[in-house]
Amino acid sequence: MSVATHTHISALIRHRRSIKPVDMDSSRAVERTLLTTILEDATWAPTHGLTEPWKFIVHQGGARQRLAETMQCVYQATTPANEFREDKMKKMGENPLLAPVVIACVMERRGGAKIPEVEEIEAVACALQNLQLSATAAGLGCYWSSPPLLGTREFAEWLQIGVEDRCVGLIYLGWPKSGLNWPRSVRQPVESKTRWCDE
């Protein structure tokens, strides 16, 4: 790989930000061909045993309304009264309609006892980072959301996923609203996260 390509990839990785659905243009569709390329890029993630343990359930158009209603129902049914928050409930009803695409990203258990579950989840996380980087390179905004209700039996049943499978996140995708100030972020100096062992 050339140095120029590395420079571009490094810049892309650092440029990716979580773009909230409220900052996406809900009226501008994402072309199916572009979505397919982004999903294909996701699948080039590494997987132990080449199990490719992902499933992407893509919600667009009216399916987003059904997703929003389901999240609200499941949240209401599974949240203890003392933890229930009206603002969260409201957001669940709104967010899927603010983004043109919402992808329920599922770890489908494929490796059996040979591959630990955590490694299947890790592989899906790698795929979702690929997905986000590919989307960012295309100019799309993306946002990984993981409300606790994703782990409930009720939501898993609605998604029609297996008992050993797990929805690890909702990825919201959409074109950023024009004029959006791209969010800034910071990271700790890598030296504080690194121990060099040279001798």
Ligand SMILES: Cc1cc2nc3c(=O)[nH]c(=O)nc-3n(C[C@H](O)[C@H](O)[C@H](O)COP(=O)(O)O)c2cc1C
């Ligand atoms: C596994 C995972 C789950 C996440 N879940 C949420 C979430 O539920 N809500 C949220 O606001 N952000 C969520 N995020 C996004 C992080 O908040 C975000 O990546 C972090 O603030 C750093 O910002 P950046 O993505 O712009 O670099 C999640 C990220 C990951 C990797």
